[in-house]
Amino acid sequence: MEINQVVLHHLKMNYKHPFVTSHGKVEKKDFYIIELIDDQGNFGYGETEAFATPWYTEETTETNRTMLENYLIPFVLETQIKHPSELTKLFQSIRRNQMAKAAIEGAVWDLYAKRLGQPLYQVIGGEKPIVDVGVSIGLKSTDQELLETIEEKLAQGYQRVKLKVKKGEELRLLDKVKTAFPFLSLMIDANGTYSWKDKERLLALDQFDLLMIEQPFAQDDFVEHAKLQDLLQTPICLDESIHTYSDLKTAIALQSCQIVNIKPSRVGGVQSTKDMHGLAKKHGMPLWCGGMLEAGIGRAHSLAIATLPQFTLPADTAGSAHYWEKDIIQPAIKTDNGKIYLSEQPGIGYSIDQEALAYYRIEKQIYTKK
Template identity: 50%
Template sequence: MKIDHVTIRQLKMRMKSPFVTSFGSVQEKQFLIVEVKDANGLAGYGEGVAFEVPWYTEETLKTSLHILNDFLIPMVLHKEIGHPSEVSKLFHVIRRNNMAKAAMETAIWDLYAKQNNLPLATALGGIRQTIEVGVSIGIQPTNAELYGKIEHALNEGYKRIKVKIKPGLDVSLIRAIRDRYPDVPLMADANSSYTLEDMPILKELDQYNLLMIEQPLAADDILEHAKLQRQIKTPICLDESICSYDDAKTAIELGSCGVINIKYARVGGLTEAKDIHDLCEENNIKVWCGGMLEAGVGRAHAVALTTLSNFVLPGDTAGSNHYWEEDIIEPEVKVNAGLIHIPQEPGIGYRINYAALERYTVKQYQYR
């Protein structure tokens, strides 16, 4: 496979409502769409999901553009690529910048699958025709508004509810949810907002039968999570701490977690995500697929990834209409009774809605 032409579009889309976590709030989402074409004009698509502010990782939309423009595109443009898994090796000389890498690598995976007339899920080795999905609910102004969102998600059939917590809004919040919904599969996401000094609070959450507590301690920590996991019964799920296969290997060896959230964008693409999945499966560590408030292209890649065998917990791949009035793919990602049916068309399995893509594009860059 040879990449003949690359287009990067910078899009701006407004979410239905603000998504609030312990580190900030997002409603106007700017992101990148990477289009790669071969000499025959066949196109593959990837999504650059880095936020405008470096509050999740050190990456931003602007740094992604810089890395793509000055380093990653020259490394693949007009070069012979035998298989998408080779792209991760090519990019290995560039440290970190995983979301920029993933934007390009996933586009190449999509093109490869289309060239070989395969659904992306099949090309990755997926085994499922449907996947179970949960929903992530940001911090709400009132409990009543939170309950409204939980009720809506349950009525839609979502298989798991994830809520955001932070110091001062943790035990009381989880207790209130449990009093109202004693049996709902529930997890809490702390987004790195606690330290070991908060051990009593985190221990107190054990009584509420949570599926997991996601990333309670520092984003770059693995060691202290191991200390915490030895002190609490609730499984710790690592998110921000796992940026590579080596991070996952270290966490498993130290006993830092019982679950890993795999976000392909955080780890540099589908190849690294698949390798982490396989490592976790070998070591009986459950995995699920997290989200980055993606639009349709990124969401489609997450759907395909989640068909791998060890994604045994419902992921955050909610339907398009959970976040957007209009998505940039058609059909949009739909959830029926908590399930997404895997498309069987070649590549990501969803068509680009070019009218919407053009409408939301604020900048465009061409590389030939």
């Protein structure tokens, strides 16, 4: 593939409802769409998933732009790429910055699949055109609002509910939720806000028969997670701890968890995900694909990843309408009774809604081959 032009679209989109976690409130998505155009006139698209502030990882929207403009875009414009997997080696001189790498790598994979005339999920080794999906629900102002939201999502067919919780309020909250919905497939996530001092509170969570507890401790606490998992009956799932293949090897070796949440943007893209998938499969580690409050392009990439065989648990990839009044792709991604049926069209399977793209766009930069 010879990439002749890269277009960087800077967008801002308001969420239908603020998404509240223990770290704060997310009301707007500030991000970039990467558009690649090859020598045959094909288009490939990727999306940055970093937040405006570095609460989730060290990356932000602006650090993504810096890496893309100064390093990653020049690399892909100056290099003949035979296969998207080559980007892992091409980007080796740049440490971390996984979300910036994933955004442009995703665009290359989309372009590559379109050149082959095949859906992306098939090109990367996915085995099923249907993805079971759950839903992630942020902190709510009242218990009643939360219960009503859960009821609404269950009526829409979502197969699993993830609740964002605040330390100190989770036991009372779970008691209410489980009383109202005793057979609910439920997990919780406090985004790493617990410490070892909270051990007894965490052990008390076993009574609620949760599907998993996601990332109770800080991202670098592999040892503490292992100690807790040894005491807990409930599976621990690691999220923010897993950025690289080496991180996954460490978690498996120390038995820090029983489940891993993989988000392609957090681990550096499709090829890194495929490599981790192989390691998880070798060790019998269940995976599921987490959500990053994506717009349509990032959501389509995540859905393709979720078709890999070791992703055995419902993904956090709700339909477009859960987040947006109008998404930037056509057709919008829809959930059908807890399932999303993937498009059989080439690449990510969705076209770009150019009118919506222009509406949300605040800046556009074009980079061409020298």
